[in-house]
Amino acid sequence: MGNWFMQAGHGVRFEWGPVGAARLAEDVACLVVVDVLSFTTSVTVAVESGTHVIPYRWRDETAVTFADRMGASLAVGRRAATATSPWSLSPAALRQAPFTPRLVLPSPNGSTIAAAAGESTVVAASLRNANAVGQWLADRGYGTAERPVAVIASGERWPDGSLRPALEDLLGAGAVIASLRRHGRDRLSPEAVVAAAAFSSVADVGTTVATSASGRELIGEGYADDVAIATELDACGVVPVLTDGAFAAAE
Numbered sequence: 001m002g003n004w005f006m007q008a009g010h011g012v013r014f015e016w017g018p019v020g021a022a023r024l025a026e027d028v029a030c031l032v033v034v035d036v037l038s039f040t041t042s043v044t045v046a047v048e049s050g051t052h053v054i055p056y057r058w059r060d061e062t063a064v065t066f067a068d069r070m071g072a073s074l075a076v077g078r079r080a081a082t083a084t085s086p087w088s089l090s091p092a093a094l095r096q097a098p099f100t101p102r103l104v105l106p107s108p109n110g111s112t113i114a115a116a117a118g119e120s121t122v123v124a125a126s127l128r129n130a131n132a133v134g135q136w137l138a139d140r141g142y143g144t145a146e147r148p149v150a151v152i153a154s155g156e157r158w159p160d161g162s163l164r165p166a167l168e169d170l171l172g173a174g175a176v177i178a179s180l181r182r183h184g185r186d187r188l189s190p191e192a193v194v195a196a197a198a199f200s201s202v203a204d205v206g207t208t209v210a211t212s213a214s215g216r217e218l219i220g221e222g223y224a225d226d227v228a229i230a231t232e233l234d235a236c237g238v239v240p241v242l243t244d245g246a247f248a249a250a251e
Helices: 017-025 041-048 061-070 091-096 110-115 130-137 167-182 192-200 203-212 214-219 224-230
Strands: 010-017 030-034 052-056 103-108 121-125 149-153 240-243 246-249
Touching: 010 017, 010 167, 010 192, 017 030, 017 110, 017 149, 030 041, 030 110, 030 203, 030 240, 041 052, 041 091, 041 103, 041 110, 041 121, 041 224, 041 240, 041 246, 052 061, 052 110, 061 103, 061 149, 110 121, 110 149, 121 130, 121 167, 130 167, 149 167, 149 192, 167 192, 167 203, 167 214, 203 214, 214 224
Parallel strands: 010 149, 030 121, 030 149, 052 103
Antiparallel strands: 052 246, 121 240, 240 246
8 A cells, every 4th residue: 555545744644443543553653542422532531530541442241351450440331331330431421430540441443543553652532622632742742744643533333344434533633633733733634634624614513513423323322411521622631641551641
């Protein structure tokens, strides 16, 4: 595959899904994971409370064994949360759950992308902390030709396992890229320019996400609070960085 798919020469790049992340990770200094509904939103909520979040790719029985080995609590599926196991991928549930110092958070999309980063710095971004992430990256020299950053919209999955580009992740990624540009990073790839423009063109992010396919799905299943939290635009100043296998607040 040609080098042009790396978006080489640009300081700020944009791509979709685990395959795109693995490809760009070969040529960037930092990978920004965006999974608005709901992995990276949940990461921001948990890290705000002081929890270290350990990403895990599979939501199956192996996650139980992994959490035990890590000495961590395990986040279960939204519908599987109970009084004795209150942590889940739901940001609203995480806000109400008791504090836990370490939490394994399974996610086939966001966690898989984080695992694809190799030696690159990995940052979890969402609509909640997009501006904080952009400023943090710019302050540390990311987003230049010498230290390029790739912003990855996780997307969702169709029933056959193929990537379903998700509007909320396009907007979240665009918000991060727009913030990078405001903080002086102007060497954007065409892909990054279009993602930032998509975000900037939306007057009401909350309504747009809530009425998108993903938003309607969650609201229809009874998780309107998750969508509301996910669209708290720039309400969070925490920048979760993957350190020793866990997302923790950057200094």
